[in-house]
Amino acid sequence: MNMIKLIIDGKPIEVPSDTTILKAAKTVGIDIPTLCYFELKDMNIENRPGGCRICVVEVKGRRNLAPACNTMVAEGMEVYTHNIRVLNARRTVLELILSDHPAECLTCAKSGNCELQSMAQQLGVRELPYQGEQSKYRKDTSPAIIRDVDKCIMCRRCEMMCNDVQTVGALSAVNRGFMAVVAPAFEMNLEKSPCTYCGQCVSVCPTGALTEVDHSRNVINALADPAKTVIVQTAPAVRAALGEEFGLAPGTLVTGKMVAALRRLGFDYVFDTDFAADLTIMEEGTELLDRLTRYLKGDKDVKLPILTSCCPGWVNFFEHNFPEMRDIPSTAKSPQQMFGPIAKEYFAKKLGIDRKNMIVVSIMPCLAKKYECQRDEFKVDGDPDVNFSLSTRELAHLIKASNIDFNSLPADDFDNPLGESTGASVIFGTTGGVIEAACRTAYELYTGKKLQKVDFTELRGLENVRHATIDFDGLPINIGIAHGLGNARKLLEDIRDGKSQFHAIEIMACPGGCIGGGGQPFHHGDSSVIKQRAAALYREDAGKPIRKSHENPFIIELYKEFLGKPCGEKSHHLLHTHYFDKSAGVFVEE
Amino acid sequence: MAKIKLSEKKIQELKDVCKTFNNDKGELINVLHKAQSLFGYLPAELQEIIAKELNCSVAHVYGVVTFYSYFTMLPKGKHPVSICLGTACYVRGAEKVLEEFKRQLKIQVGETTPDGKFSLSCLRCVGACGLAPVVLVGEKVYGRVAPDGVADIIAEYNT
Ligand code: SF4
Ligand code: SF4
Ligand code: SF4
Ligand code: FES
Ligand code: FES
Numbered sequence: 001m002n003m004i005k006l007i008i009d010g011k012p013i014e015v016p017s018d019t020t021i022l023k024a025a026k027t028v029g030i031d032i033p034t035l036c037y038f039e040l041k042d043m044n045i046e047n048r049p050g051g052c053r054i055c056v057v058e059v060k061g062r063r064n065l066a067p068a069c070n071t072m073v074a075e076g077m078e079v080y081t082h083n084i085r086v087l088n089a090r091r092t093v094l095e096l097i098l099s100d101h102p103a104e105c106l107t108c109a110k111s112g113n114c115e116l117q118s119m120a121q122q123l124g125v126r127e128l129p130y131q132g133e134q135s136k137y138r139k140d141t142s143p144a145i146i147r148d149v150d151k152c153i154m155c156r157r158c159e160m161m162c163n164d165v166q167t168v169g170a171l172s173a174v175n176r177g178f179m180a181v182v183a184p185a186f187e188m189n190l191e192k193s194p195c196t197y198c199g200q201c202v203s204v205c206p207t208g209a210l211t212e213v214d215h216s217r218n219v220i221n222a223l224a225d226p227a228k229t230v231i232v233q234t235a236p237a238v239r240a241a242l243g244e245e246f247g248l249a250p251g252t253l254v255t256g257k258m259v260a261a262l263r264r265l266g267f268d269y270v271f272d273t274d275f276a277a278d279l280t281i282m283e284e285g286t287e288l289l290d291r292l293t294r295y296l297k298g299d300k301d302v303k304l305p306i307l308t309s310c311c312p313g314w315v316n317f318f319e320h321n322f323p324e325m326r327d328i329p330s331t332a333k334s335p336q337q338m339f340g341p342i343a344k345e346y347f348a349k350k351l352g353i354d355r356k357n358m359i360v361v362s363i364m365p366c367l368a369k370k371y372e373c374q375r376d377e378f379k380v381d382g383d384p385d386v387n388f389s390l391s392t393r394e395l396a397h398l399i400k401a402s403n404i405d406f407n408s409l410p411a412d413d414f415d416n417p418l419g420e421s422t423g424a425s426v427i428f429g430t431t432g433g434v435i436e437a438a439c440r441t442a443y444e445l446y447t448g449k450k451l452q453k454v455d456f457t458e459l460r461g462l463e464n465v466r467h468a469t470i471d472f473d474g475l476p477i478n479i480g481i482a483h484g485l486g487n488a489r490k491l492l493e494d495i496r497d498g499k500s501q502f503h504a505i506e507i508m509a510c511p512g513g514c515i516g517g518g519g520q521p522f523h524h525g526d527s528s529v530i531k532q533r534a535a536a537l538y539r540e541d542a543g544k545p546i547r548k549s550h551e552n553p554f555i556i557e558l559y560k561e562f563l564g565k566p567c568g569e570k571s572h573h574l575l576h577t578h579y580f581d582k583s584a585g586v587f588v589e590e
Numbered sequence: 591m592a593k594i595k596l597s598e599k600k601i602q603e604l605k606d607v608c609k610t611f612n613n614d615k616g617e618l619i620n621v622l623h624k625a626q627s628l629f630g631y632l633p634a635e636l637q638e639i640i641a642k643e644l645n646c647s648v649a650h651v652y653g654v655v656t657f658y659s660y661f662t663m664l665p666k667g668k669h670p671v672s673i674c675l676g677t678a679c680y681v682r683g684a685e686k687v688l689e690e691f692k693r694q695l696k697i698q699v700g701e702t703t704p705d706g707k708f709s710l711s712c713l714r715c716v717g718a719c720g721l722a723p724v725v726l727v728g729e730k731v732y733g734r735v736a737p738d739g740v741a742d743i744i745a746e747y748n749t
Contacts, residue, residue, distance in 0.1 A: 169647020174656045185648035186634050193649070 006077035020048075021057060021068040021079055032057065032081050033090070035097075035119060036155035037069035038204055040527045042462060043484075043511050047160040047204075052153065053093045054119065057081045065089055094123055099130035100178075101207075102150050110208030113522050116153060137181055142190040144197040144213055144370040149181045152209040158182055158201035165511065166485040168317065170195040182209075194320040194582075198313035198485065198509040199367030199518015204525075212367050212519060215388040216398050222359040222387070223266040229351065230359045231269040232262050233339045233418070236277065237365040237429030237514035238392045240536040244521040244529070245396035246406045251532030253540055256411020261399050262363075263412055269347075272414045273362065274421030276339035277428045277437070279558070280310055281549035283575050284332040285441040286566035288504055292446075292477075303328045305480065305495065305502040308434050310334045312372035313509030313518075315579065317485050322492050323581035331576040335428065336362050336369050337378050339418070340385025341574040346562050347418060355383060362389045365429070365517030368509065377577060391519025420554040423454075423540070423547035430534040431483035431513035432459040432466065435506035439470055439479070440548045447473040454547050460538070462512065462531065465490060467502070480505040483513050596635055603628060604636065608643035615646040618654055622661055631665045667702045667709030669747045671695075672726040676715030683736070684723035688712065690737040691725075694744055707747065 001016040008025050015024045025032050036052040039045065050070030057068045060078035065086065068079075080086060098120060105111050140147040154173065159182055162171045170193040174183050184193035202210045222230050243252040262270045287306065294302045307329040309315060315334075318326060332338075339362070344355040351358075362369060366389075372378070373386035390398070399406055414420070424440050427433030436459045443451055458468040459481060466481040480502040482488045488507045494500040510516045515533035516523070523529040546552060563570050596604075607624045611617035621640055626632055632655055641648040655661045673679075673688045688710075692698060695708050702709040718724050721733025725743065732743060 163647065163650070169649055172647065172649035172653035174649075174653045176657050176659075183649070185637070185652040187652075194647075 004073050004075050004077075006073050006075070006079065008079045009081055015073055017073065019073050021059075021066070021071050021073060021077075022055060024073050025068065025079070025081060030081055032068045033119060033122060034069055035115060035153065035206060036157070038155075038157045038160070038525050040511065040523075040525055040530075043527055043530075044464060045161075045165055045511065047155070047157045049156050052097070052155060054090060056086060056089050056093070058083060058086050091123055091125070094119060094125060095128065095130055097153055098125065098128055099132055100134050101153070102134065103128075104151075104208075108151070108208040109211045109214065110151075110205075114208060115206035115524070133178075135178055135181075140189045141213060142195065142197070142371075143374050144367040145190060145195070145199065145202060146211050146213055147183075147190060147209065148211070149183070149209055151207045152182055153207055154180055154182070155206055156182065157204040157206065158210060161200040161204050162195075164486070166196070166198060166200060166317075166509070167489050168194055168196055168198075168320075168485060171201060196313045196316035196320070196485065196509060197368040197371045197518075198317075200510060201518075202367060203516075203518050203520070203522065212391050212394070213370060214394060215370070215390055216394050216401075218388050219361050219390060219398070222361070228357055228359045229268050229348075229353055230266070230361065231271055231343055231347075232267040232361045232363060233271045233273040233276065233336070233343075234258060234262070234363045235273045235336070235365055235369075235429065235514065236426050236433075236537060237517060237520065237533065238363050238395070239540070240429065240515060240533040241365065241392055241520045242396060245393065245400075248407070249532075250523075250526075250529040251536040253536050254406075255540065256413070257406060257409045258395075259414055260409040260412035261404050261406055264404050264409075265398060265402055267361070269415045269418075270412075271339070271343070271418040272421050273335045273339055273364075274425035274428070275418045275552070275554065276335035276342065277310075277425035278422055278549035278552045278555050279338050279342070279575065280332055280335050280428075280434075281424060281437050281441050282555060282559075282566045283338075283571055284308065284310075284330045285438045285445065285549070287330050287332060288438065289442055289446055290567065292503060296475075305478075305500060305505045306330055307504075308438075308506045309577075310428070310434055311368070311508050311510075311514075312336075313366070313368035314485070314488060314507045316368060316371070316582075317488065317509060318492070319580050319582040321489070321583070322496070323579075323583045325492065325496065326579040326581070328495065329579070331578065333378075333575055333577050334369075334372065335425075336364065336386055336389065337372060337577070338575050340373070340378065342418065342558070344380075344383075344385055345574060346558070355380065359388075360386045362386050363392065363395045364389050365392050365514045365520045366510075367391065367518040369519075392517075393519060393521060396521070417554045417557065420552060421544075422549055422552050423542065423544035424549045425552075426541045426544065427537050429514045429537050430460075431508050432461065432481050432506065433513065433537065434508075435459055435479055435481060435504060437549060438504070438506075439477075441550045443470070443472055444548065445550065446475075449473060451548070455542075462534075477504065478502045482506070483508040484511045485509050596633075596639075600629070601639060604639055605643055608640065613643055613645065615644040618644060618646065618651065619658070622651075622655060626661060631662050633663060633665075664700055664709070665702055665706075668707050669727050670709045670711065672711050672713045674714070674716050674718075674722070674724040674726075675712045676719070676722075678715070678719035679723040682722045686737045687723055687725065687735050687740060690740040691744075694740055708744070 004017045011028045035054040038047040050067045055068040056065035058080040137149045239255040243254040309329040348358045369389040424437035436456045464487045470477045512530040516530045637651045641651045725732040725735045
């Protein structure tokens with residue numbers, strides 16, 4: 001790469017020729033404001049439409065101001081990032097954007113996290129000189145996501161996420177000029193589109209145009225109802241991110257404080273989705289071993305590779321895009337949905353209460369879980385196994401609204417029996433974790449030997465698609481891992497074309513896995529946040545006394561007392577599911 | 591959205607069009623042009639087929655269709671009536687003319703009469719401001735149209 005010399009705000013610098021002015025300026029500590037531009041470093045995610053023009057700078061010798069995010073450096077360039085011409089233009093650009101934006105900051109769900117709001121503050125806008133007609137569009141509420149496109153600034157980050165990263169293609173910019181919006185095909189509601197509810201569009205939207213459906217009120221009401229026993233389960237990735245909402249550094253583990261806060265909120269039992277993740281490993285691992293043994297015996301009908309099924313965003317994706325392959329994924333339910341029936345069919349009976357009087361709440365890094373818990377197959381006589389799913393962000397709001405000083409809380413422990421978990425379940429929250437957990441158990445069950453080393457570091461990392469071969473005592477097991485649905489699509493196309501060499505594949509819809517889920521605190525494009533959350537989960541795993549799912553004493557107890565054996569009749573009924581063909585946008589049962 | 595049924599033969603023609611462009615999504619605009627000249631308009635079903643053939647999302651196809659004003663999702667009438675609402679025409683009463691067309695044809699802008707004879711649309715300045723207000727029926731230009739001249743124009747095509 002040849003190097004280019006240029007001058008930015010009087011500072012001479014040298015950068016590779018394929019650098020934008022924006023990034024070149026960063027190297028000398030000049031932070032040019034941006035709005036539509038978005039990047040997740042090292043994860044191959046970038047949005048650079050050059051549309052908003054907030055980042056304009058003056059390039060000597062050019063008539064027009066140039067967008068810094070979208071203009072490459074050139075030899076001898078002289079750039080001014082904050083002279084009066086630039087400052088005036090930047091302010092006018094922002095004032096024009098604001099003139100077509102509802103001033104609803106007081107009640108907006110995104111307030112405090114909105115990049116448009118911060119930009120108005122950063123540039124010191126104190127009044128709105130342009131007043132004109134504002135575009136009006138209907139609000140679209142789906143089971144997980146609300147679109148309020150009156151707040152859309154057409155940065156098109158969501159479109160980039162949904163199309164380029166996830167390859168779902170639910171959203172596109174439609175119409176032109178003043179009428180332009182980002183919408184599904186034919187401006188139908190999101191619910192009618194192939195949307196997977198992965199929530200990645202929500203996690204990058206700079207404004208309140210895309211937000212999650214908020215179920216906090218339902219939970220507050222349930223907690224206030226003396227007739228209800230309200231229990232809560234918390235997903236692994238939540239404990240690695242919740243602290244960020246309270247000013248703690250990314251990667252701070254707040255497991256104990258989180259449990260304490262949930263108890264103060266009034267939950268009758270504070271349980272752990274990790275327990276259900278251990279259960280998932282028992283079921284999914286057994287299924288893998290069963291298919292593998294049959295395959296080794298020469299059974300031609302057996303479906304390999306087996307695909308993990310614990311991510312509902314991913315389940316939605318293959319139901320829409322690869323319905324003809326829906327007999328390949330494991331039939332094991334996600335941990336959230338395994339927890340539900342165990343709570344309502346096992347624990348409720350132990351307590352001697354009717355399942356209708358038990359409310360199960362889940363705290364998830366995920367928006368797809370909101371949709372998942374509303375699926376009909378996860379209800380008994382209309383009563384959902386999991387009643388409400390709150391995002392990590394919603395839990396943080398709930399804590400703040402309940403006079404709880406989170407940072408000063410002493411650590412507390414989960415309740416039993418559904419609160420005990422192993423290190424294997426903790427790493428479910430990051431890409432590669434589910435398959436590592438499965439390997440720990442499958443190895444020991446298959447070989448009958450104790451693992452010398454439980455850390456399968458070859459399965460860790462953030463590369464888009466990874467593969468590794470694990471030695472099952474002489475039997476090489478080929479493992480594939482993909483995070484982000486675009487990467488998953490590649491592995492699926494290989495399977496369809498008969499090119500796949502894998503025995504087992506783990507897929508997570510969100511880049512990074514659940515730690516980067518659509519319900520997590522906003523990372524605002526800082527990929528180091530996601531990396532630190534992953535590191536935190538591996539730390540928690542390393543510190544656990546038990547690190548293999550099949551050694552969880554309460555799991556052993558549960559099988560003995562209630563379930564029988566993994567993939568047995570009772571498990572099959574309570575812990576496994578089946579998938580649908582949604583390619584036509586309608587439910588057609590097999 | 592009302593479903594229309596495309597004939598197998600027409601669908602095959604459409605697929606052939608996609609093939610002549612190598613099923614390349616970069617050729618979407620050209621495919622849409624061809625498709626519109628083949629069908630007269632671009633209903634939802636047609637866009638779904640094109641998306642599938644070019645391996646891109648339906649939302650993207652719809653995005654392109656709605657971005658360019660020469661693409662239409664509605665079948666045009668045999669005699670498409672267009673009323674200029676550019677500044678000059680507007681100032682000289684084009685809106686009243688439009689209202690009169692709506693009233694007499696009993697349709698809204700963007701619709702077609704049940705007998706398929708007339709459809710109604712609006713245009714921006716067509717460059718004949720000296721004749722404002724301007725009405726187009728098919729290729730034919732009518733200048734200085736007043737609301738009471740609307741009935742005569744319609745009658746011309748109603749024989
Ligand atoms: S939730 Fe995921 S699939 Fe749905 S529109 Fe957003 S990015 Fe696309
Ligand atoms: S909905 Fe949000 S992310 Fe999408 S274009 Fe609008 S402002 Fe940008
Ligand atoms: S990766 Fe995790 S957060 Fe994302 S959709 Fe799947 S389960 Fe939800
Ligand atoms: S941030 Fe550069 S154009 Fe929007
Ligand atoms: S405004 Fe109607 S022709 Fe120019």
